[in-house]
Amino acid sequence: MASALVIAAHGSHLNPDSSTPTFDHADRIREVGAFSEVREAFWKEEPSFREVLRTLDAEEVYVVPLFISEGYFTEQVIPRELRLDGWTPEAWASDGVSATAATFRPRDVEKQVHYCGPVGTHDAMSDVMAHRADTVLDARAGSQVGLAVVGHGTERNENSAKAVQYHAARLREQGRFTEVKALFMDEPPEVDELTSHFDSEDIVVVPLFIADGYHTQEDIPEDIGLTSDYRTGYDVPAMVDGHRVWYTGAVGTDSLVADVILERARDAGASIPANRLDDAHSSPQPV
Amino acid sequence: MASSDVDRLRAHAAEHGIDTDTLSLTVVDDRYRLVVDGTVYEDLTEGEVRDTLATHPAAVREWAFWHRRAPQADARWAFLRWIEDADAHSSPSDRRAALTEGEQQRWGQLLVRVRLNDAQRRAYELRHVDDADRSAEQLDAYDDPRTARALAKYDNDGRYRPLATAPTLQTGWVFAGLEADALVQAVDFFYPATIANWHRERTGTLDVTHWAETTERQTGIYAVTEELDGAAVDWVAEACCVDSQCLKRRQWDETADRTLDVARGDGTFPCREPCSLVIAAARKWALLEREDQQTYTVQLTPSEKEQLETMLDAVADGTTDEVREADVGNAANRYRARYLRAKRAGDELFESPEDDE
Numbered sequence A: 001m002a003s004a005l006v007i008a009a010h011g012s013h014l015n016p017d018s019s020t021p022t023f024d025h026a027d028r029i030r031e032v033g034a035f036s037e038v039r040e041a042f043w044k045e046e047p048s049f050r051e052v053l054r055t056l057d058a059e060e061v062y063v064v065p066l067f068i069s070e071g072y073f074t075e076q077v078i079p080r081e082l083r084l085d086g087w088t089p090e091a092w093a094s095d096g097v098s099a100t101a102a103t104f105r106p107r108d109v110e111k112q113v114h115y116c117g118p119v120g121t122h123d124a125m126s127d128v129m130a131h132r133a134d135t136v137l138d139a140r141a142g143s144q145v146g147l148a149v150v151g152h153g154t155e156r157n158e159n160s161a162k163a164v165q166y167h168a169a170r171l172r173e174q175g176r177f178t179e180v181k182a183l184f185m186d187e188p189p190e191v192d193e194l195t196s197h198f199d200s201e202d203i204v205v206v207p208l209f210i211a212d213g214y215h216t217q218e219d220i221p222e223d224i225g226l227t228s229d230y231r232t233g234y235d236v237p238a239m240v241d242g243h244r245v246w247y248t249g250a251v252g253t254d255s256l257v258a259d260v261i262l263e264r265a266r267d268a269g270a271s272i273p274a275n276r277l278d279d280a281h282s283s284p285q286p287v
Numbered sequence B: 001m002a003s004s005d006v007d008r009l010r011a012h013a014a015e016h017g018i019d020t021d022t023l024s025l026t027v028v029d030d031r032y033r034l035v036v037d038g039t040v041y042e043d044l045t046e047g048e049v050r051d052t053l054a055t056h057p058a059a060v061r062e063w064a065f066w067h068r069r070a071p072q073a074d075a076r077w078a079f080l081r082w083i084e085d086a087d088a089h090s091s092p093s094d095r096r097a098a099l100t101e102g103e104q105q106r107w108g109q110l111l112v113r114v115r116l117n118d119a120q121r122r123a124y125e126l127r128h129v130d131d132a133d134r135s136a137e138q139l140d141a142y143d144d145p146r147t148a149r150a151l152a153k154y155d156n157d158g159r160y161r162p163l164a165t166a167p168t169l170q171t172g173w174v175f176a177g178l179e180a181d182a183l184v185q186a187v188d189f190f191y192p193a194t195i196a197n198w199h200r201e202r203t204g205t206l207d208v209t210h211w212a213e214t215t216e217r218q219t220g221i222y223a224v225t226e227e228l229d230g231a232a233v234d235w236v237a238e239a240c241c242v243d244s245q246c247l248k249r250r251q252w253d254e255t256a257d258r259t260l261d262v263a264r265g266d267g268t269f270p271c272r273e274p275c276s277l278v279i280a281a282a283r284k285w286a287l288l289e290r291e292d293q294q295t296y297t298v299q300l301t302p303s304e305k306e307q308l309e310t311m312l313d314a315v316a317d318g319t320t321d322e323v324r325e326a327d328v329g330n331a332a333n334r335y336r337a338r339y340l341r342a343k344r345a346g347d348e349l350f351e352s353p354e355d356d357e
């Protein structure tokens, strides 16, 4: 039966580039052809969460939030605006990073909505981070590479820190990087003391953000010592306190995020052909 | 005519029966009953059906388009019919004759055109209404509907358009030779959800959510919007929703019982609920409206008072860019504003009550 995919993202009234990763991921998924319809929806742009479902023909809809963590948007705003009848955050039975999906009927359309956990907390996101790190590292990096996963911090939502720590723990376990640290902009351990957290000569910094914006393009490059003024630009890698610091920009812009979105829908029961992320899993990791 | 259309039609009739406004074809015990172009044919064999249909090519083609190629989804289907005023043409051949000439409709700032191409199939074209008379060579041609998302992002001056239905769509592009499904997709990328809500309105099922209900639902930093009520809601609509600012026709009011005293607009498609841009602006206004009013005294010449009013209008109407550099006759001219600021701002333009104490 035909089913549709909705990618639910934040969007912006001020920044035209905020929605670009959402469009890019949607287009990659359109090309996979697993869904009869793929539609982007936004809190701040159009179609709104409120009106996206009525634009779709399919009666079966998978909604995947393009957000970093469980919290205000995924638990309150999106389900409320989609009019998911009977939603409560308990429906996900999540510990803060373990939501998969729950099924509801919206009140304004004759459809069944499989409301999935956010992209940012899916296990596959750890692989995207590693992939992202590998794409910036080159032959200059030594054999000892430390990885810093950077998040905003608990100021707005405690689960956002949980998501950062969750992926840091997974990446540590995988042993791909010599050291893995979870660092934050707003709370300890803080990203602006980056080099003090690592012994490795090379440090690669991967921000767990959905889109590039002033946090990832202005604050973090300055915080980690790549530059004292983001407007003057910076080189990657840059030498900071005797460490070579590599920087990736927001992980959410990586093309593999499209596969994480597909994984989310697949976990919720969508039938989806094997995708590129599986290939990435099975290929040997470059070191 | 493609004979495959005849075959498909016959196969479709055998399986499901066909009963449309274009033609009806039913089969009982291998004998067909056909109604086409007002004529009833009874007791036909398969071969006779085929031969008879071949004498009604327009009807077969119309059936093939509306019941096979066009998106089989109510809202989009109705939109495609509306574009070519399909219900106004009584017979399939009238309809196709009209399409040879071409039909068109406006949808916001979009101009949708449809005509039959050399293969006698519908080809749709989409461009800005202001580009109606420009030749295709003068416009940038696109064929992927997804490009509409990028075109909708910026106005002609390269500024970001946060509201898809603001009357600031950029000009200079054309989508030509689109199939029906690509056409509706492009329209939905320019003006998301407008087709769905327009169709709901036409079928009497538009679910309007009024101001009070929308603001009551808000949480977090937008919870404060609930404080705006009464005349302030009119001011919000006047600021954001009139035709000069948004091409949707506002169907929401403060409540179902308290209609706003502001023009709804003449838009083709409805606005069923205050949008996120309006809610974000309303948050600011709600916070500002918490302040108390004060009385200020101000010393101005009559012309200076008039100048302040003209400048307010120029900003509110977005016409400051149009005032020429040296047009000092215009009160919203930059030099005029700078002179006023130099003269008056030095000693506090407005005297606050406390300043007297």
Ligand code: SF4
Binding pocket: B163, B165, B240, B241, B242, B245, B246, B247, B248, B249, B250, B271, B272, B273, B274, B275, B276, B277, B278
């Ligand atoms: S609320 Fe106003 S500005 Fe927003 S879409 Fe509706 S009519 Fe347009």
